[in-house]
Amino acid sequence: MSNKRKNKKNNVLPVLIVTLTVLVLALTAMILMNTEKLPWADSAKGTKPLATSTSTATPVSSSTAAQSQATQTVEPVIEPSESTNPDELLISWKNPASFVGKTTLSDGSTQKSYKDGGKLRYWPLVNNKTAKGYKPPYNVAFGSPDMYSELEGVTTFRGNNFRTAPSWGTSSVKEKKLEIVWTHDIGAVSGVGSYWPGAGWTGQPLLVHWSDEVKNIMNINQDLKAKDLVEVIYPVFDGNVYFLDLETGKASRPKMNIGFTTKGTGMVDPRGYPLFYSGQGLNENNGKTGAFKYRIFDLINQKEIFSLPGKDPVAFRSWGANDSSAILNRYTDTLIDCGENGLVYKAKLNTKFDKAAGTISINPTVTKYRYKSSYSADQGIESSPAFYRNLMYFADNGGTIQCIDINTLEPVWIYKAGDDTDSTITLEETAEGVFLYTANEIDKRGGPKGNCNIRKLNALTGELVWQKDYSCFYQSYINGGALATPVLGKNDISDIVIFNLALTGSLSDGTLVALDKKTGKEVWKRHLEAYSWSSPVDFKSDDGKTYVILCDFLGNMHLIDPKTGQDLDKISVGGNVEASPSIYNDMVVVGTYAKKIYGVKIK
Ligand SMILES: [Ca+2]
Numbered sequence: 001m002s003n004k005r006k007n008k009k010n011n012v013l014p015v016l017i018v019t020l021t022v023l024v025l026a027l028t029a030m031i032l033m034n035t036e037k038l039p040w041a042d043s044a045k046g047t048k049p050l051a052t053s054t055s056t057a058t059p060v061s062s063s064t065a066a067q068s069q070a071t072q073t074v075e076p077v078i079e080p081s082e083s084t085n086p087d088e089l090l091i092s093w094k095n096p097a098s099f100v101g102k103t104t105l106s107d108g109s110t111q112k113s114y115k116d117g118g119k120l121r122y123w124p125l126v127n128n129k130t131a132k133g134y135k136p137p138y139n140v141a142f143g144s145p146d147m148y149s150e151l152e153g154v155t156t157f158r159g160n161n162f163r164t165a166p167s168w169g170t171s172s173v174k175e176k177k178l179e180i181v182w183t184h185d186i187g188a189v190s191g192v193g194s195y196w197p198g199a200g201w202t203g204q205p206l207l208v209h210w211s212d213e214v215k216n217i218m219n220i221n222q223d224l225k226a227k228d229l230v231e232v233i234y235p236v237f238d239g240n241v242y243f244l245d246l247e248t249g250k251a252s253r254p255k256m257n258i259g260f261t262t263k264g265t266g267m268v269d270p271r272g273y274p275l276f277y278s279g280q281g282l283n284e285n286n287g288k289t290g291a292f293k294y295r296i297f298d299l300i301n302q303k304e305i306f307s308l309p310g311k312d313p314v315a316f317r318s319w320g321a322n323d324s325s326a327i328l329n330r331y332t333d334t335l336i337d338c339g340e341n342g343l344v345y346k347a348k349l350n351t352k353f354d355k356a357a358g359t360i361s362i363n364p365t366v367t368k369y370r371y372k373s374s375y376s377a378d379q380g381i382e383s384s385p386a387f388y389r390n391l392m393y394f395a396d397n398g399g400t401i402q403c404i405d406i407n408t409l410e411p412v413w414i415y416k417a418g419d420d421t422d423s424t425i426t427l428e429e430t431a432e433g434v435f436l437y438t439a440n441e442i443d444k445r446g447g448p449k450g451n452c453n454i455r456k457l458n459a460l461t462g463e464l465v466w467q468k469d470y471s472c473f474y475q476s477y478i479n480g481g482a483l484a485t486p487v488l489g490k491n492d493i494s495d496i497v498i499f500n501l502a503l504t505g506s507l508s509d510g511t512l513v514a515l516d517k518k519t520g521k522e523v524w525k526r527h528l529e530a531y532s533w534s535s536p537v538d539f540k541s542d543d544g545k546t547y548v549i550l551c552d553f554l555g556n557m558h559l560i561d562p563k564t565g566q567d568l569d570k571i572s573v574g575g576n577v578e579a580s581p582s583i584y585n586d587m588v589v590v591g592t593y594a595k596k597i598y599g600v601k602i603k
């Protein structure tokens with residue numbers, strides 16, 4: 001702003017002096033009144049200067065200011081994402097064209113307004129108190145999604161910070177057949193008015209190829225210590241976390257009883273540290289009730305070493321479940337997790353791992369992000385957060401999609417999804433920019449039918465690139481639309497994104513559809529006899545061809561050719577599959593309502 005004005009001719013000098021004087025007085029008054037830091041003082045150390053709007057501290061009403069906002073578009077910034085230094089990975093951002101103004105409220109919260117009439121009020125909380133002008137003690141940023149984890153395997157829901165890696169390795173696909181090679185029995189619970197057998201949504205098993213060093217200090221069965229073990233780690237409905245040998249399906253160590261149901265996907269520390277993180281799905285187990293907790297376990301001895309209460313005193317919602325799968329920034333020892341209580345948690349873990357002594361400890365410092373969206377009063381986040389650099393993406397039960405800067409805990413943009421969105425956002429970085437794909441449910445808007453909206457947004461500005469709608473049925477308990485997270489095509493299918501939609505033609509069927517990434521046009525559409533909430537999983541063969549596994553509520557596991565959507569093979573895995581499979585080389589693993597975990601070989 002000031003640069004442009006300084007460049008004007010001399011005859012505007014008197015006007016300039018008056019303007020600047022007024023501005024200085026106004027700013028001084030503001031500081032005295034609010035004792036708040038100047039907006040640009042928040043720009044993180046080491047970043048390029050933020051092109052912060054001229055109106056960050058006051059609501060904008062003049063059309064001139066609004067127009068100047070509209071001309072500010074965020075340019076895609078393609079920098080070396082191979083860096084492991086968060087300060088180098090930081091992306092600076094500007095208020096997008098949709099931004100109207102920002103105002104500080106008397107309780108220390110801030111409200112941002114957007115052109116569509118949307119308002120987002122937010123509170124960074126340190127020690128459960130509103131942190132006015134919150135400044136991060138250090139910077140968090142993620143690099144290339146390929147570098148998310150030091151471990152081979154699937155360590156969080158959909159494997160990385162873009163949520164695009166539900167499989168690891170390659171498979172030798174010869175016969176194009178699936179074969180069950182083992183099963184492992186699991187249980188069921190009754191609670192909260194229902195019966196919960198096997199594994200639930202999102203329920204993606206974690207598949208972990210431990211380093212020898214770490215494997216040897218953990219309580220893994222002695223006979224497996226010499227083996228090149230890939231361990232299945234799977235928290236399920238029955239209140240246990242199962243630990244299995246991927247090759248045989250036999251226990252690799254005792255199951256860990258945590259007492260209450262897990263529905264979502266756990267997380268194993270991507271640094272290869274023996275730490276396991278898990279949210280809780282229900283707080284009732286066969287008549288026994290207890291507190292909701294988000295838990296962290298030491299996997300050396302399978303002991304719980306930390307927990308966050310789900311029923312958080314500062315949350316706007318008292319329901320404390322947690323289906324979201326957390327993410328860990330391994331460069332900064334920082335955990336980021338979302339709760340159904342509506343809070344985002346950013347925790348510096350202060351991890352101390354002594355491999356030689358065989359000990360690990362944490363001492364977390366927890367910062368929270370709380371918000372209220374004018375789009376809906378419904379709170380709660382069930383999708384798993386995705387990250388591009390320092391920008392975090394998530395969608396919530398009220399249908400607000402948000403991009404926030406994880407460092408300043410300030411929203412960059414919001415988007416009205418129109419309904420509950422539990423499908424996890426998937427990200428993509430291309431030469432044309434950074435984009436996200438998302439789809440909603442038919443839930444809060446009611447029935448009997450509604451359009452599931454599939455959208456591609458510009459991830460840096462929140463602008464809609466395209467939208468494709470599919471009519472789906474409403475049902476109160478089994479929502480129609482997208483509960484599954486899409487397959488973002490790579491390699492030989494890099495031009496498409498595949499969505500799995502529930503209840504498209506009836507209260508029991510579904511549709512699998514491949515859309516052109518650039519245009520949103522249908523490339524193919526396939527009717528599914530049985531709907532599913534299970535996310536399709538893409539994997540690559542040794543010869544570079546992509547295949548997809550999809551499971552459904554009738555207990556079928558399909559091997560699908562993603563170029564046509566047609567089955568190459570179909571087998572039964574015994575019952576409803578709400579959980580999403582994980583794949584490690586030739587092995588598919590998933591738990592089903594048949595109260596079994598299945599190990600399926602791709603042949
Ligand atoms: Ca839930």
Ligand SMILES: [Ca+2]
Nearest residue numbers: 420441443479
């Ligand atoms: Ca829902």
